[in-house]
Amino acid sequence: MWKDCKGGFGMSEDNGSSKGKIVIKKRSFVMILVLVLLAGALGGAFSYNAYVTKNDFTLIKTEDFETINGVYSKYAKLEMLYNYLNERYYKEIDQGDMMTSIYKGLFASPGDPYTSYLTLEEYEDLMVTATGDFYGIGVTMEVIDNEIVVVSTMDGSPAQLAGIKTGDVIVSVDGVAYGGEKFSEAASAMRGELNTSVTVSYRRDGVVTDVKLIRKKITTQSVYSEMLEGNIGYIRITSFELATAEDFEKELRNMEVSGVSGLVIDLRNNGGGIVDSGVAIADMLLPEGTIVYLEDRKGERVYENSDADCTSVPYVLLVNGGTASTSEILAAAVKDNKGGIIVGTNTFGKGIVQSIEKLSDNSGALRITVQQYFSPDGNVIHEKGVQPDYEVILTEESETDVQLEKAIELLK
Incomplete structure (x- = not known):
C-alpha cells in the first residue's frame, strides 16, 4: 500500500523477490536524483543501482533510498519554492539565471564578500586579471x-x-x-x-x-627598479603575479652585485596577489625563521618558513593603506623577524586566503575563504593591518615624497 513518508514522496516496500529494496514513483525519483547528484558534485558520494519495474515506478536499494530521502528532506522546501515561482510568476523565467541565483545565494550565506559562486565567464575574467x-x-x-x-x-x-x-x-x-x-x-x-x-x-x-x-x-609586469642618489637602490612591486618573485630576484641580485649601500622596497598601493610569490620574496629578505602561518577552521596550521640564505643589503619597506593581502604577509614577516624597517602608514588589513576551484562540469567555479593568516608572532592581520615602525603620512599637499625621503634617511 502506498503511504507518505517524511520526505514527502510516495513509496512502498517490495515484499516480493526484491527484498531489501523500495519502490518510488518515477517522477519523484527523477527529481530527488537531481538533488542527490547536485550534492555529489559538491563533494558527496552516491552510487545507485535502479531499474523501472513498472511504467511509473522505480526500484532502488533500501540503503540508497535512505540517502535519497535524507537529501530530499533537506531540499524539499527549495523544490517547493522553485515550483511555486515558476508556476506563479507573471512571465516565463530563464531557468539558467534562476539556478545561477540559487548557487550565488548559497555562497553568499556566510556573509563573506570573498566567498562566492562564479559563473564560467566570471571565472575566466578573474583568471585574465591574475595571469594575463x-x-x-x-x-x-x-x-x-x-x-x-x-x-x-x-x-x-x-x-x-x-x-x-x-x-x-x-x-x-x-x-x-x-x-x-x-x-x-x-x-x-x-x-x-x-x-x-x-x-x-x-x-x-x-x-x-x-x-x-x-x-x-x-600589463602584469609588477617589478620596477632604479638607482637613487647616495648609491641606494629602489625596487617597486606593484602586485604579486606568477613571475614577480623571479623578476624581483633578478633586480635584487643586480643591485647586490653593483654594491648598493641600501635598498628601498616600495609596496605602497600593492593590492596583493599570489601568496607564493610574496612568500618567495620574503625568503630572499629574511634569515631562517617563520614567514607566515595559515590556520583553517579546524585549527590546523600550515607554516611557511625561510631558509638561512638572505640578502645582506639593509632595506626599508614602504607601505600605506593600499598595501594589502600578500603585501601584508611580506610586511608582517619583515617586521616580526626584524629584517628591515617599515615606513609609511597602517596597511589595509586583508588577512584571509581564498581557494578557487573550477567545477568538474566546466560550468563555473567556487571561490571560498579557507584560511586566515597570521604574522610570525601570531598577530592578526585581517581588518587590522600592519603598523609601520615609522609613521609618515603622505598627503596631497606634500610637495615631495616624504615617505621615500624618510626611507633614504634611515639607510644613510
Whole structure:
C-alpha cells in the first residue's frame, strides 16, 4: 500500500523477490536524483543501482533510498519554492539565471564578500586579471560592508591619473549601479576594448564624482627598479603575479652585485596577489625563521618558513593603506623577524586566503575563504593591518615624497 513518508514522496516496500529494496514513483525519483547528484558534485558520494519495474515506478536499494530521502528532506522546501515561482510568476523565467541565483545565494550565506559562486565567464575574467594582460582602468578593489572599495590603483593607470584613490567607493559604471554582491559584474564592466571609454562614478567623503576614463592595456609586469642618489637602490612591486618573485630576484641580485649601500622596497598601493610569490620574496629578505602561518577552521596550521640564505643589503619597506593581502604577509614577516624597517602608514588589513576551484562540469567555479593568516608572532592581520615602525603620512599637499625621503634617511 502506498503511504507518505517524511520526505514527502510516495513509496512502498517490495515484499516480493526484491527484498531489501523500495519502490518510488518515477517522477519523484527523477527529481530527488537531481538533488542527490547536485550534492555529489559538491563533494558527496552516491552510487545507485535502479531499474523501472513498472511504467511509473522505480526500484532502488533500501540503503540508497535512505540517502535519497535524507537529501530530499533537506531540499524539499527549495523544490517547493522553485515550483511555486515558476508556476506563479507573471512571465516565463530563464531557468539558467534562476539556478545561477540559487548557487550565488548559497555562497553568499556566510556573509563573506570573498566567498562566492562564479559563473564560467566570471571565472575566466578573474583568471585574465591574475595571469594575463587585459584592457581596463588599472584598479584593485575589495568588498567592504557590501560596497566596492578601491584598495589601490596601478602606477600610471587611467584610474590613478583620474585621481581615484584608496578608500574610494565605486558607485556605478556607465550609469549602472553596483553593490558588493555585483563585484564581479562591476569589474567586468570596467574592462573592454583598447582605447574605449568607460564612465566610473565613485564616492569620497559623501561626494559622488563621475570620471570618464579611456581603457588602456593593463600589463602584469609588477617589478620596477632604479638607482637613487647616495648609491641606494629602489625596487617597486606593484602586485604579486606568477613571475614577480623571479623578476624581483633578478633586480635584487643586480643591485647586490653593483654594491648598493641600501635598498628601498616600495609596496605602497600593492593590492596583493599570489601568496607564493610574496612568500618567495620574503625568503630572499629574511634569515631562517617563520614567514607566515595559515590556520583553517579546524585549527590546523600550515607554516611557511625561510631558509638561512638572505640578502645582506639593509632595506626599508614602504607601505600605506593600499598595501594589502600578500603585501601584508611580506610586511608582517619583515617586521616580526626584524629584517628591515617599515615606513609609511597602517596597511589595509586583508588577512584571509581564498581557494578557487573550477567545477568538474566546466560550468563555473567556487571561490571560498579557507584560511586566515597570521604574522610570525601570531598577530592578526585581517581588518587590522600592519603598523609601520615609522609613521609618515603622505598627503596631497606634500610637495615631495616624504615617505621615500624618510626611507633614504634611515639607510644613510
